[in-house]
Amino acid sequence: MTAAVIGLTLVGAIALLYLWYGQRARRLAVERLVDLVGTPLAGENREQALLRTVRSFPPRYRFVPPSLGCVAAAGFRFVAGLPVEVAVAAGILIGVLSYLVEDYVAQQRAATIEGQLASAIDLLVGSLRAGASLLAAFESALQEAERPLRPYLQEVAGRIRLGDDPRIAVSELPVHVPLENFRLFATSLAIHWEVGGSLATTLATVGRTVRDRVELSRRVQAQGVEAHASVAVVLVLAYVLGFLMWRANPDRLEALVNTAVGTELVAGVIVLQAIGLVWMSRLSRSTF
Secondary structure, three states: OOHHHHHHEEEEEEHHHHHHHHHHHHHHHHHHHHHOOOOOOOOOOOHHHHHHHHEEEEEEEEHHHHHHHHHHHHHHHOOOOOHHHHHHHHHHHHHHHHHHHHHHHHHHHHHHHHHHHHHHHHHHHHHHHOOHHHHHHHHHHHHHHHOOHHHHHHHHHHHOOOOOHHHHHHHHHHHOOOOOHHHHHHHHHHHHHOOOOHHHHHHHHHHHHHHHHHHHHHHHOOOOOOHHHHHHHHHHHHHHHHHHHHHHOOOHHHHHHHOOHHHHHHHHHHHHHHHHHHHHHHHHOOOO
């Protein structure tokens, strides 16, 4: 029992360390972008500028998976009467499943807004090549844009209309939407305003790059569907076999589970399933 508790504690500590490392990497990326694109608005320091990420997209609900895991563990322990080790392991599995669902929803939202960005860049290029100004091009793209991209383009266009520095206005966009394609878009515009040149040509290149990245990301996700399906089948199959064994000989299986060794084995299998789910998710995730 002591070994199982120590093992579960180590798994929880590793999971928290992984989440902290991801948050730190995103924060450092935003800081590098601020250094590259430009300084914050007058009267603001870097910390205040970075606090604007509270409006970031896609919205994440990172507190939900741990909460569901804790509630599930408590329910399995005090309602279903399962041993502590099995209840904690089941709570970890429920938390991991909730995290994967929340992460999948966020990825789909990110893919949606990145596709909208590619379409908006095409509209910008068309307007600029027709002789429109940058503000007029943003206005035309804003008229055709839909949610969730529309509020962010509307903010950029509004700030430029009010006389704000376009370089600073665009640099705030990837702070609100911390995605790689938005960073590429903002950085390209900032570099153009620094060195000059044809903005339409620059945006056309950026638009093709964004579309290629989105298409490549979709292909990677499509190829990962088979791996996800196989993992789901193996996960469900383990519980189906356990149920069939219980139906065939319930006394023997219950006697095994009620022993200390059996309890630790069941808890260990559930924790390994949770680790396998996270591992497969990371292996099949697109990094483009």
